Amino acid sequence: MATTDQAARQEPATTGVAGTPPPPKAERRWSFGLLIRPVFLAVVLLLLYWYVHSQTLDSIEKRSLNQHAILTTLAQSIKLSVVGTAITIAIAVPLGLLLTRRGARLITPLALGLGNLGQAIPSIGLLVLIAFWRGNGFATAIFALVAYSVLPVLRNTIVGLEQVDPALIEAGRGMGMSRLAILFRVELPLAVPVILAGIRTALVLTFATSTLATFIGAGGLGNGLVAGIKLDRTDVVLTYGVLAAALALFADWVGGLAENYLRPRGM
Amino acid sequence: MLTPDNTATGSGTGKNGHGATIVLDDVVKQYPGQQAPAVDHLSMEIPAGEIVVLVGPSGCGKTTSMKMINRLIEPTSGRILIDGVDAMTLQPDEHRRHIGYVIQQIGLFPHMTIAENVGLVARMEKWDKSRIRNRVDELLDLVGLAPSEYRSRYPRQLSGGQQQRVGVARALAVDPPVMLMDEPFGATDPITREHLQNEFLRLQRELRKTIVFVTHDFDEALKMGDRIAVLRERSSIVQYDTPEAILANPADEYVESFIGRGGQLKRLALLPISEYPLHDVPSGNGALPTVDVEASLRDALDEMLAAGKQTAVVLENDKPRGSLTLDDVMAAINSHEPSTAKDPSRAGL
Numbered sequence A: 001m002a003t004t005d006q007a008a009r010q011e012p013a014t015t016g017v018a019g020t021p022p023p024p025k026a027e028r029r030w031s032f033g034l035l036i037r038p039v040f041l042a043v044v045l046l047l048l049y050w051y052v053h054s055q056t057l058d059s060i061e062k063r064s065l066n067q068h069a070i071l072t073t074l075a076q077s078i079k080l081s082v083v084g085t086a087i088t089i090a091i092a093v094p095l096g097l098l099l100t101r102r103g104a105r106l107i108t109p110l111a112l113g114l115g116n117l118g119q120a121i122p123s124i125g126l127l128v129l130i131a132f133w134r135g136n137g138f139a140t141a142i143f144a145l146v147a148y149s150v151l152p153v154l155r156n157t158i159v160g161l162e163q164v165d166p167a168l169i170e171a172g173r174g175m176g177m178s179r180l181a182i183l184f185r186v187e188l189p190l191a192v193p194v195i196l197a198g199i200r201t202a203l204v205l206t207f208a209t210s211t212l213a214t215f216i217g218a219g220g221l222g223n224g225l226v227a228g229i230k231l232d233r234t235d236v237v238l239t240y241g242v243l244a245a246a247l248a249l250f251a252d253w254v255g256g257l258a259e260n261y262l263r264p265r266g267m
Numbered sequence B: 001m002l003t004p005d006n007t008a009t010g011s012g013t014g015k016n017g018h019g020a021t022i023v024l025d026d027v028v029k030q031y032p033g034q035q036a037p038a039v040d041h042l043s044m045e046i047p048a049g050e051i052v053v054l055v056g057p058s059g060c061g062k063t064t065s066m067k068m069i070n071r072l073i074e075p076t077s078g079r080i081l082i083d084g085v086d087a088m089t090l091q092p093d094e095h096r097r098h099i100g101y102v103i104q105q106i107g108l109f110p111h112m113t114i115a116e117n118v119g120l121v122a123r124m125e126k127w128d129k130s131r132i133r134n135r136v137d138e139l140l141d142l143v144g145l146a147p148s149e150y151r152s153r154y155p156r157q158l159s160g161g162q163q164q165r166v167g168v169a170r171a172l173a174v175d176p177p178v179m180l181m182d183e184p185f186g187a188t189d190p191i192t193r194e195h196l197q198n199e200f201l202r203l204q205r206e207l208r209k210t211i212v213f214v215t216h217d218f219d220e221a222l223k224m225g226d227r228i229a230v231l232r233e234r235s236s237i238v239q240y241d242t243p244e245a246i247l248a249n250p251a252d253e254y255v256e257s258f259i260g261r262g263g264q265l266k267r268l269a270l271l272p273i274s275e276y277p278l279h280d281v282p283s284g285n286g287a288l289p290t291v292d293v294e295a296s297l298r299d300a301l302d303e304m305l306a307a308g309k310q311t312a313v314v315l316e317n318d319k320p321r322g323s324l325t326l327d328d329v330m331a332a333i334n335s336h337e338p339s340t341a342k343d344p345s346r347a348g349l
Helices: A001-009 A033-054 A059-064 A067-099 A109-121 A123-135 A138-161 A167-173 A179-216 A222-230 A232-262 B063-068 B092-097 B116-125 B129-142 B160-171 B189-207 B218-224 B243-250 B253-259 B264-271 B299-309 B328-333
Strands: B022-031 B037-047 B052-053 B079-081 B098-101 B178-182 B208-217 B226-232 B236-241 B290-292 B311-316 B321-326
Touching: A001 B079, A033 A232, A059 A222, A059 A232, A059 B218, A067 A138, A067 A179, A067 A222, A067 A232, A109 A138, A123 A138, A123 A179, A138 A179, A138 B063, A167 B098, A179 A222, A179 A232, A179 B129, A222 A232, A232 B079, B022 B063, B037 B063, B037 B079, B037 B236, B052 B218, B063 B079, B063 B178, B063 B208, B092 B098, B098 B116, B098 B160, B116 B129, B116 B160, B129 B253, B160 B189, B189 B218, B208 B218, B218 B243, B218 B264, B236 B243, B236 B253, B243 B253, B243 B264, B253 B264, B264 B328, B290 B299, B299 B311, B299 B328, B321 B328
Parallel strands: B052 B208, B052 B226, B098 B178, B178 B208, B290 B311
Antiparallel strands: B022 B037, B022 B079, B226 B236, B311 B321
16 A cells, blocks of 8 residues: 555654653642732731720720620621622522523623623612612622622633633534533633632622621621711721721632632643 | 444444444535535445545535534435444434544643543543553553653643644544544644654554545645545535545546646655566666665655666665666556546546
C-alpha cells in the first residue's frame, strides 16, 4: 500500500513528543496574601474596641454599646445575609442553568430583565415596597435581599455556562456523553469560577444591604446605626458603621477563599 | 443498555483490531428552511480497515456527511449501516461511544487530567478502575506519551501536538472499530502536522480501524487516504478511488483543479521504489546519489535532479541493493497510465 510505505519513509526518528512540554505548573492555592484581610480587620476591630472602652458612655450610648446588643444585632445581620445568599443561590443557579438549555433562549432576556429590575430599584425602596405587600419582619427582609442579589448570580451563571467552548460540548457529544452528563461533568465545572464570582458579589451586596433591614423591623446592625443617628451619638454610629463594614469585607474575603479553593484544577 | 443487541462495536470486530464496513445508503440531510439539501442522496461504501478521506471545499457537506455516521447530525432519510447494523436503530449516545471521534479543536476537557480525559468513555462504559488505568497507560504509550510523565498532567500543560495525541488516544479508548476524524491535524504547525500524520499512519497499520477522515487539503488526502472521495456541493461524489488512480485519471476538471499543479510529481510520491525492478549497481558508483528502498520514485527523482545524474543507487539497510535510472521513473509514470480512462483524449498521455 502506497500510503504505508510512504509513511515508513517519512517516519521521524523519534516516536516521542513533538515540541518541548512546558514544565508542570504548581497549583498555587494558598498564599500569605490571603491573611492580609482578616489581620487588617482584627486590627481595626481591636482599635475600635480600645477607643470605645476609653470613652465614658452615657446611658443612651450604653443601651447600644454593650455586649448583648452588639452580639444580638450582629447575629441577626449574619443570619439575614447567610439565609438570603443561600436562597439567592438556590434560585439563581438552577434558573441560570435552565435558561441556558436549548429552547429557553427566548425567555432569557425576560428573566434577566426581571433581575435587572430587582437590582435597579434602590435597595431601601425595594425593601419598603415589599414590606407594604408582605408586612414587616424577617421573611420580608429575606425576600427583599434575594430580589436585590439574584441578578449577579443569575447573570454570572448564564455567562459562565455560555462561555464554555462549544468544541468541548461537541467533543463530549461525539464521545457519547449524554446532555446531562455534559452539563454536570463539563459545563458546570467549567462555569464554576464565573458563578462563584457572581455569588461573591451577591454575598457582599446582601451583607451590605442587610443593614437596611432595621427599617422593616428585622433587626441587624442597622438598629445601632439608626439609633446612633437619631439620637446623635457619634460613638454608636462609628461602632456599628465599622462593624457593618468589617462584616461585609469579611464576607467578601470568605467569598474570595471559596473562589480560590472551589475553582476546578487544571485551569 | 438500550441498544437492541449491542452490536455497535460491529459484533466484536473491534476486539480483533479490525474495522467495520460502513455503508451510506441514499442518505439525505435537509435542514429546515433551506432550499437545497446539505447532503443530497449520498451513497457510498467505506471498506473495513481503510482510511477513506472525504475531501472538498468548505461547505460541500463533507463534515455533515461524516457526522451523520455517529448521528451527531441526524439524517433526514436514508440508511447508515455499520457492519450491517442500521445506526438509526441504536441509542445515539451508546452508538457514539463505539465510534472514535477526533476533531480539529481537539476538545480535551481542561479541568480533567490526561488520564481522566482518555479514560472517560471507558468510565461511561462502566469498566472497573484498574482496567481503565491499564488501558489509559497502554494508549498513552501507543501515541508516544510516557504515561508516568503525562498521566496526571492537565491539557494546558501540553503542547498542541501532544494534546492531539491525547485526542487520538481518547478516541481509541474502548477500541472502537470506526473512527471519525474531522481535520484532526488542521490546527497544528506544518512540522507537528507531518509528525502526527506519520505516526497516525504507523498506528493505523497495526490497528486497521475503519477511518473516515475529513479534510479540505488534497495533499493531506493523498497522504492519509487508502481511498479518496472528492466531493462537491451537497456532498455529491465526483470521484471515489485510490489516490494513485485519482492522480492518474482525474474524473473531470473539478478534480483536476483540486489536484492542482504537479499531479504527476504527486503520483510519483505515491509509487514506492520497492515495487519496481532494479538494475545492477553500476561499478564506480561513488558519485551517484543514493535513495532508500522504502522511499518513493519522487524521492529518487529528487536525488537524481539534485546530483545532476540520471542514475540513483537504491539502498536497503544502508547497503546498495540495486540502481534506478531516470528512464525507469519515466516508464513508471507511463506504465501506471490507467486503462479505465473516461476521457479518450487522455489515453495517450
